[in-house]
Amino acid sequence: MRLSGVFGPVAEWPGQDLVALSHEFDAELVVEAYRAGVFPMPLHEAGWPAGTMGWWSPVHRGILPLDDIRVTRSLRKSARHYTTTVDRRFAEVMERCGDPSRPGGWIDGDITRVYTQLYDAGLAHSVEVWTPDGRLAGGLYGVGLGGLFAGESMFHDPEIGRDASKVALLRLVRVLDDGHERLLDVQWVTDHLATLGAVEVDRDDYLRLLGEALDVPAPDWAAAREDGPHAGDA
Incomplete structure (x- = not known):
């Protein structure tokens, strides 16, 4: 129903x-x-x-304020070993995020089917992180509506992708932070996200921020996709 x-x-x-x-x-x-x-x-x-x-x-929603993201010295150093792209390998990022061997995995066939449809409609997006020899080391995906980006999941390859999920988040922030007041929703604050500056807000405050963000223009996702590989942004 x-x-x-x-x-x-x-x-x-x-x-x-x-x-x-x-x-x-x-x-x-x-x-x-x-x-x-x-x-x-x-x-x-x-x-x-x-x-x-x-x-x-x-009840306590996680958000990452774009102007308060924390980039440590070690992350800056690590980021130099990667390049990043946008919307180049959405299906592969979803597959890696949904690896059934990951603890607490929840991405099933229905989630994959529907979010792939959203990607095809230009509403879901991915960021990919690559090693110098062209291997996918990490990434993230989520949904963009106006000035909202709702992050869904991220991953890093434990063998070749130290800090790769964080590097993906840094590239996402660069796409979103173009002078407009946008909202980066991370659902719940994990220890991993807290190190980058994620904070909790009450549900009512989140809904107020959401209402404002939905009236903000979306970033130029097409330009971000065509922008080509970037050095790891930190």
């Missing part, structure tokens, strides 16, 4: 991160969800029926 009015009035949402469940899952619903401050993540734990999609709006 399609969720009426997306997810109903915010005042009626439960005081927890998981705000709704559904068995329906398509690209249109995902776009509606992001515009409402909600994102999908399937429930694979025991006890949930197969195909149950969870819809989440964290």
